[in-house]
Amino acid sequence: MSNDAIFALLPLITLSTVILALMLLIAFRRNLALTCGAAVSGCILTLCSIFLVNNTGVPQQVTPLLVVDGYALIFSAMIVMVTGFICVLAYEYYKCRGEQQDEFYLLLLLSCLGGMTLAHSTHFASLILGLELLGVALYGLIAFPSRGRLSLEAGLKYLILSGVSSAFILFGVALLYASFGSLSFSALSAAASAGTNPLFVLVGTGLIFAGVSFKLSLVPFHMWTPDVYQGAPAPTTAFLTTASKGSIFAVILRFFISLDGYQYTTILEGLFWIALASILFGNLLALMQTNLKRLLANSSIAHLGYLLVAFLAASYVGGKALAVEAVIFFLLAYFLTSLGVFGVITLMSTDPDSPDNDELPQYQGLFWRRPIMAMFFSAMLLSLAGIPLTAGFVGKFYILTAAVQAELWVLLGAVVIGSGIGLFYYLRIIFVMTEQPSANDEITMPVVGGWAMATLTLIMLTLGIYPSPIINWVSEIARLMT
Amino acid sequence: MMMVCVMLLLFFGGVLAWLTQAWHKDYPRWISLATCLIAGLLLIPLFSAGPQQQVMVAGTATGWIELVQAPWIPRFGISILLGLDGLSLLMVALTIFLGFVAVLSSWNEISANTGFFQFNLMWTLAGVVGVFTSLDLFLFFVFWEVMLIPMYFLIAIWGHERKSYAAMKFFLFTQVSSLLMIISIIGLVLANSIDSGILSFSYFDLLAHPVGGQLGWYLMLGFFIAFMVKLPGFPFHSWLPDAHTQAPTAASVLLAGILLKTGAYGLIRFTVPLFPEASLALADTAMLLGAIGIVYGAMMAFAQTDFKRLVAYSSVSHMGFVLLGVYAWTELSIQGSVMQMVAHGISTAALFMIAGALQQRLHTRDMREMSGLWKTMPRMGAIAMFFIVASLGMPGLGNFVGEFLILMGAFTVHAGITIFATLGLITGAIYALIAMQQVFHGPIKGARGLNDFNGRELTAMVPMMMALLCLGVYPQPIMDMVNPVLESLHLVTTAEPSLWTGRTP
Numbered sequence: 001m002s003n004d005a006i007f008a009l010l011p012l013i014t015l016s017t018v019i020l021a022l023m024l025l026i027a028f029r030r031n032l033a034l035t036c037g038a039a040v041s042g043c044i045l046t047l048c049s050i051f052l053v054n055n056t057g058v059p060q061q062v063t064p065l066l067v068v069d070g071y072a073l074i075f076s077a078m079i080v081m082v083t084g085f086i087c088v089l090a091y092e093y094y095k096c097r098g099e100q101q102d103e104f105y106l107l108l109l110l111s112c113l114g115g116m117t118l119a120h121s122t123h124f125a126s127l128i129l130g131l132e133l134l135g136v137a138l139y140g141l142i143a144f145p146s147r148g149r150l151s152l153e154a155g156l157k158y159l160i161l162s163g164v165s166s167a168f169i170l171f172g173v174a175l176l177y178a179s180f181g182s183l184s185f186s187a188l189s190a191a192a193s194a195g196t197n198p199l200f201v202l203v204g205t206g207l208i209f210a211g212v213s214f215k216l217s218l219v220p221f222h223m224w225t226p227d228v229y230q231g232a233p234a235p236t237t238a239f240l241t242t243a244s245k246g247s248i249f250a251v252i253l254r255f256f257i258s259l260d261g262y263q264y265t266t267i268l269e270g271l272f273w274i275a276l277a278s279i280l281f282g283n284l285l286a287l288m289q290t291n292l293k294r295l296l297a298n299s300s301i302a303h304l305g306y307l308l309v310a311f312l313a314a315s316y317v318g319g320k321a322l323a324v325e326a327v328i329f330f331l332l333a334y335f336l337t338s339l340g341v342f343g344v345i346t347l348m349s350t351d352p353d354s355p356d357n358d359e360l361p362q363y364q365g366l367f368w369r370r371p372i373m374a375m376f377f378s379a380m381l382l383s384l385a386g387i388p389l390t391a392g393f394v395g396k397f398y399i400l401t402a403a404v405q406a407e408l409w410v411l412l413g414a415v416v417i418g419s420g421i422g423l424f425y426y427l428r429i430i431f432v433m434t435e436q437p438s439a440n441d442e443i444t445m446p447v448v449g450g451w452a453m454a455t456l457t458l459i460m461l462t463l464g465i466y467p468s469p470i471i472n473w474v475s476e477i478a479r480l481m482t
Numbered sequence: 483m484m485m486v487c488v489m490l491l492l493f494f495g496g497v498l499a500w501l502t503q504a505w506h507k508d509y510p511r512w513i514s515l516a517t518c519l520i521a522g523l524l525l526i527p528l529f530s531a532g533p534q535q536q537v538m539v540a541g542t543a544t545g546w547i548e549l550v551q552a553p554w555i556p557r558f559g560i561s562i563l564l565g566l567d568g569l570s571l572l573m574v575a576l577t578i579f580l581g582f583v584a585v586l587s588s589w590n591e592i593s594a595n596t597g598f599f600q601f602n603l604m605w606t607l608a609g610v611v612g613v614f615t616s617l618d619l620f621l622f623f624v625f626w627e628v629m630l631i632p633m634y635f636l637i638a639i640w641g642h643e644r645k646s647y648a649a650m651k652f653f654l655f656t657q658v659s660s661l662l663m664i665i666s667i668i669g670l671v672l673a674n675s676i677d678s679g680i681l682s683f684s685y686f687d688l689l690a691h692p693v694g695g696q697l698g699w700y701l702m703l704g705f706f707i708a709f710m711v712k713l714p715g716f717p718f719h720s721w722l723p724d725a726h727t728q729a730p731t732a733a734s735v736l737l738a739g740i741l742l743k744t745g746a747y748g749l750i751r752f753t754v755p756l757f758p759e760a761s762l763a764l765a766d767t768a769m770l771l772g773a774i775g776i777v778y779g780a781m782m783a784f785a786q787t788d789f790k791r792l793v794a795y796s797s798v799s800h801m802g803f804v805l806l807g808v809y810a811w812t813e814l815s816i817q818g819s820v821m822q823m824v825a826h827g828i829s830t831a832a833l834f835m836i837a838g839a840l841q842q843r844l845h846t847r848d849m850r851e852m853s854g855l856w857k858t859m860p861r862m863g864a865i866a867m868f869f870i871v872a873s874l875g876m877p878g879l880g881n882f883v884g885e886f887l888i889l890m891g892a893f894t895v896h897a898g899i900t901i902f903a904t905l906g907l908i909t910g911a912i913y914a915l916i917a918m919q920q921v922f923h924g925p926i927k928g929a930r931g932l933n934d935f936n937g938r939e940l941t942a943m944v945p946m947m948m949a950l951l952c953l954g955v956y957p958q959p960i961m962d963m964v965n966p967v968l969e970s971l972h973l974v975t976t977a978e979p980s981l982w983t984g985r986t987p
Contacts, residue, residue, distance in 0.1 A: 368595075387631060388624040397664070401558070404668045412665055420658040427634070427653060431646055434639045471557045 001063070008060045008068040010049040011076055012116060018042030019109045026102045036091045039105040043084030043112075050077045059480065064184050065126040066117075070477035074328060075119035075250045078335050079243045083112040085452055089343045090235035092446035096352045104144055108239065111137035115247035122258070124173045124183040127251055131169070134244060135162050135215075141239065142232040150355065154231025161224045165214030172207030175200050185258035198264070205259070205267055208252075209274075215248050218308065219277040222301050226285075229297035234349055234356045237293060238342035241300050242335045249304075253311060253327055257482065262315040271312055272411070278305030279414045283421040293358045295425060296341060299384065302418050303334055309411045310399050316406035323406070325478035326398035329471065333383065333395035336460045340380035343456060344373060347449045360429065365437025370445055374433050376457045383460055385426040386419060391463035394471075484528055485548055485566050485574065488521045489611050492581075496604030503597025510600040511589060517604060518582040525575055528566065529963075547571060554621070559671070559682035563618035568963040569820065573614040573740075573747055576824055579945075580739040580831050581607040586942040587835045588732035591842055592640055599640060599732075602632035606736055613744045617685040619667045619752075623660070626744070630656055633741065636733040637725060648728035655721040659711040666704025670756065673697060685752075689974060694759045702757035706764065709753060712745030715768075715805055716775035719798045723782075726794035727847070731838025734790065738797050739831035743823045746804045750819070750971065754811060758975035761809075766896065768809035773899045775802030776906035784913040788847045790837045792917055793830060796873060799906055800826045800881070806903055807888035811975070815891025816968045817961060822884030824960065825872070825953055829881055832869045832946045836862065839939060840921070843932050849917065854926035859934040863922045865943050872950050874914040875907055880953030 006013070022038055050073050059069030066072075087105060094101035114134030121127045139162070143155025177183055179200035180191040210221065217225040229237050261267055282302030289295035307330055314323035348363075349356040366374040383392030396419070403412050463470060495517030502509035528547055548566040566574070584603060592599050609629025616622035630653060638649035667683070670693060675681045677691040693701060711718040726734050754761045779799030786792040800822065807819030839862065840855075841847050856863030872879040885907065892900045935943065953960065 382631070388627045393627075397668075400665055401668050401672075404665060405672055416658065416661045416665070419661055420654060423654060423657050424650065427650060431638050431649070434635070466554075468553075468555050468557070471555060475557055 004060065005062045007056075008053055008058070008062050009066070010053050011046050011073070011080075012066075012113070012120070014049045015042065015046045015080070015109065015113050015116065018045065019106065019113065022106055022109065026106065030100070030102055032091065032095055032101055035102040035105050036087055039087045039109060040084055042109065043080050043087060046080045047077060047084070050080065061122070065123040066120040067122045068120060069480065071250070071254065071324075071328075071481045072120040074474070074477055075247060075331075076116045078332055079112055079115040079119065079247055082239065082243045082335050082339055083108060085339055085343070085456060086235050086238050088452040089238070089346045089449050092449050093233070093235055093346050093349060096350050098352065104141070104235075107137045107140045107144065108235075111141065111239065112243065115243045118247040118251040121251055122185045122254070124177075124185075127255070128166075128170065128173070130251070131166065131215075131248070134247065135166065138162075138236075138240065138244060141236040142228060144233065144236065148355070150231040151233070152231075154228040157224050157231075158228045161214060165211040165221075168207050168211035168214070172204045172209075172211065175204030175207065179204070185255055188255075188259045201259075202264060202266055205261060205264070206270065208255075209267070209271070212248060212252050213274060216245050216304050217297075217301050218274050218304055219281045219301060220274075222278070222282070225301060226289075226294040226297040229300075230291060230293045230358070234293070234342055234346040234358070237296075238339050238346065241296070241338045241342065245300070245304065246331045246335060249307060249311075249327070249331065253324065254481075256311075257314070257320070257324075268312060268315055271308060275305050275308035275312060275411060276414050278302060278308065279411075279418040283418045283425075286425050287421060289425070290360045291358055292345060292360060292363070292429070293356070295360075295429075296338070299422060299425070300338065302422060303384075305418070306396070306399050306415060307331065307334075309408060309415060310402045312411065313402035313406035313408060319402065319405050320482040321475070321478045323402045324481050325471075325475050326395075326402040328474045328478065329398050329467075330395035332470070332474075333391035333460075333463065336456060336463065337380050337383040337390075337392050340376065340453065340456050340460060341384065343449070343453050344377045344380065347373065347446050347453065350444065350446060360432055361438075363429065364432050364435050366433040369437050373445055373450070373453070376453045377433065378430050379457050379461065381426045381429055383464070385423050389461065389464045391460045391467075394464055394467045483548065483550065484524055485564060485570075485611065485615050486550055488524050488574070488578070489608050489615075491517060491521050491524070492604050492608035492611065496601040496608070499600035499604060500597040503595070507593075507596050510597040511585065514585050514600040514604055515582070518578055518585060518607075522575075522578045522582065525571070525578060528571055529575075549617075554618075558620070559675075559680060559684070559687075560620040561618050561684060562621060563684055564612075564615045564621075565617045565685075566615055567967045568965070569747075569751070569967040570614045572820070572824065572960065572963055573743060574611050576743070576827050577607055577610050577614065577740045579949075580735060580827060583739075583831055583835065583942045583946065584732040584735040586938055587735055587838060588730065589938055591731055591838065595639070599636070602635045603732060603736070605629075605632040606636070606741075610736075610740050610744060614747060618683045619671070619685065619688065620683040622752075623664055623667060626660060626663075627657075629741065629744075633733060633737065636736075637729045640730040640733070641728040642730075643728070644724070645728045648724040651721045652725040655711050655718070659708040659718070662704040663708035666701045666708075669697070669701050669704075673701070688756055692756065692758060694757075698757050699760040699763065702753060702760035702764070705748070705753045705756070706768075709745040709748040710771075710805075712748070713742060713801050713805060714745070714798060716771045716778060716798070716802065719775070719779075722798060723791050723794040726797070726834070727788060727790045731835060731841075734834040734838065735831040738793070738834055739827040742797065742801055743827055746801065746808065746819065746823050749805075749808045750816065750968075754808065755971050755974045761811075761975075765809045765811065766899075769806050769892065769896055769899050772802045772805030772807075772809065773903040773906075775799065775805060776903050777909060778802075780906050780909035780913060784909065784916070787849050789840060789849050789852075789917070789921065790834065790847050792849070792913065793833045793837060796833075796910070796913065797826070797830055799910060800830070800873075802906070803885055803888050803903070806892050806899070807884075810888070810892035810895045811972070812891040812894060813968060813972055815888050815895075816972070817965065818884050818887025818889075818891055820884075820964050820968070821880065821887060821953070821957060821960065825880030825884050825950060828946050828949055828953075829869050829872045829879075832865075832943060833873065835939070835942065836866050836869070839935070849920045852921045852927070853924040854922070855932070856922040857926055858932045861935045861940070865935065865947070866922060867918060868947055869950075870914045870918050872954075874911045878951070878954045880950045880957070883954055883957045 117130030139159045213221040286298035310326040314320045383390035386396035499510035499513040546565045550564045552562040612625030673693045783795035804819045807815040
């Protein structure tokens, strides 16, 4: 392996080193503040290395397994950023919940490493490796620390379903291997255009998509989502809904473009129905929820549906670059926004004896009790709803543009209806926050987490008001990618 | 740059009003009052720019009082493109004027969280000013949405008994329709980029390559529905009575006075010029919808017992005239529509303010509970009489000029629909006079010791009365101001000889 190759892998190596150091640190001295500080500095270090590599050594294929290009790096940066924020937000959450919480950071960083591997992978071996690294650490994170039945149930549910879906993916990979004789994405495209038995390819890709849809919680594979979201501690839910889903989506998009899967109309038709159902059912299921985490779980189903619209828009000849651009930007906006929403729930849940404060009535009158926090929360919810001047709007604008260009009128109709329903339940939360508070219970708002939320809101609004720099970067990546 | 200053002034005035709440709960009011006054003063020099000879044929940008351009998102050809011509200036002036009135009308009504209230008020105004000046369709859409959120808060937080329902309905109607509009905008831009080779959201570039055919028709519908909901046009009006009834007085004033006008402005500025062919195909239907709205609104107003609801339905009726005038698309009828927009903005704002004043004194909006109020509050009675006759179209006041021009212009295009629409004048007189009779005449009922209009309320009312009187007696300055704009818009749509030509009387 050449020096260049090792340099290109610097982000992955940095994070691995940080994880090892963190493990040793915990073994010698248990101190939550210290662990948190180390994890956050590790994330910042990794981010720096990502930008360093981005400025010099891309794109580069490092071993058949991994590729280091702009696409991999921007997703890595997004995942690491999310992880860093969760580290900060989780500090006060776990601090008030007693000792022995340090391992949370270890598992979180491991999961983050898995996500980064996925973003880099161009080979099924690295895909499975990343997927399992991400997933196995997540089982621990979801049931961590076991605070009763719900959390345990969620962990177990995710373990079983995730295992089953991994089996689906593996079987699909096996079928593809049987027809192409290779596990590398680049070999797939060559073999696919040479003409092989389309049945194997169709069934194999179909199985992979079924497995992935479980992990992305797309309808009809979404049953686990509300339960797991509700049962998992809020910081974990934040990671699950952003980095975990985003990295899987990133790798599957890369796989599909390499395979040139857009020639298989059967698959596209299947994805069309999945997208349509996800948007409509996700929003409808969220409509009457009074538990915020369940509500957001269902709204995340809908958001993944929107994302799938952009995924499908890449089938339009000449529209691939715009679609990839749309996926990246939408995911970036979705990451920031979801992180913000779950961040607020995390900060609200500082009562050590009870589970998370995620019931809607607990937010009544937040505008008058904690005005700043309510402002952050409203900004994030408006971004989820796709209101202008927020990042979510630019993301939705991208999706709409890609879909109009590809002339996906039915899906556009679904996006309009879905957004309308979505608006209703996001506004309901805001309305509850503007009501007069019923009980005058003072909530103490964590200081460190508050600053993290302020930063996050600022980034989100900047992305909504002046997105040009990011758009230029993303469009360059998308152009090189396709 | 003056309009940018006005917008920034309103934005920062709102923030400042919110911040000063911490010191004293009266500061926010004074700050927003001062903000509106300064904004109004800033506008005065622009009027002296005189009647602009404006030529805006297909894609050129000349003859603007002010034009500001800066790149924003070059990737999609989105820029910050703001332009002020006679029409925009008139609308902005109306906005600031009614903003001033709204601040005064909320003076004593709002006691909780005055800072946040004034913040929302100022931001609504800033958003509306943005809507009236944006010439980049993306920017226009951003302002279009931005003005709604503070309005949502105004209704949801300070509204009356069913505020949750009303605020939600208002927001859902306008948002879903505006989603259709953003899809249309994107479709229009992409269709244009195939034609011209560049991606641009600029109004001028889009005017240069009109999209026709079936695609043009569907794209036009997206705009049309969004503006119809806001107007509100006949089948899309059902959010309006609820929103108006539940909103606090200041929000009602803004909603009726200027937010509805953004819909009409959008039709005049964007829908018809951008899609001349499709709009012509829709013209008869739209005129019919306008006429139905006029009569239906008047009949519904007649059936109301809630004073605010009555005024709200009368708005549906009056905005039907605007729709009729716009889609008749003769020079006379568009002039009439603009006139009607201004006059209706002022008269309805005043009526809502009277409704708010009544509710504050009597704690009810039910007209059956009111009687003989002229005797206890003579000043209010006289002023209410003035605005009610203005609203029913009494010659000599602004509304009459607007309605008369609209009907005259529309008659040459479609006599049948126009005659039907004229029925609205009769029904309008019925509901307005009956309301007057019920509330202010008859025996005195209930409490006698009611406070008549005080100095603050008169400060808001007198300028509005004078404005309506000026508009009615000598409307020529307004005509001179907007005529060049309307002529050039008219010219854009009739550039192709086959289109709209039969419409010039």
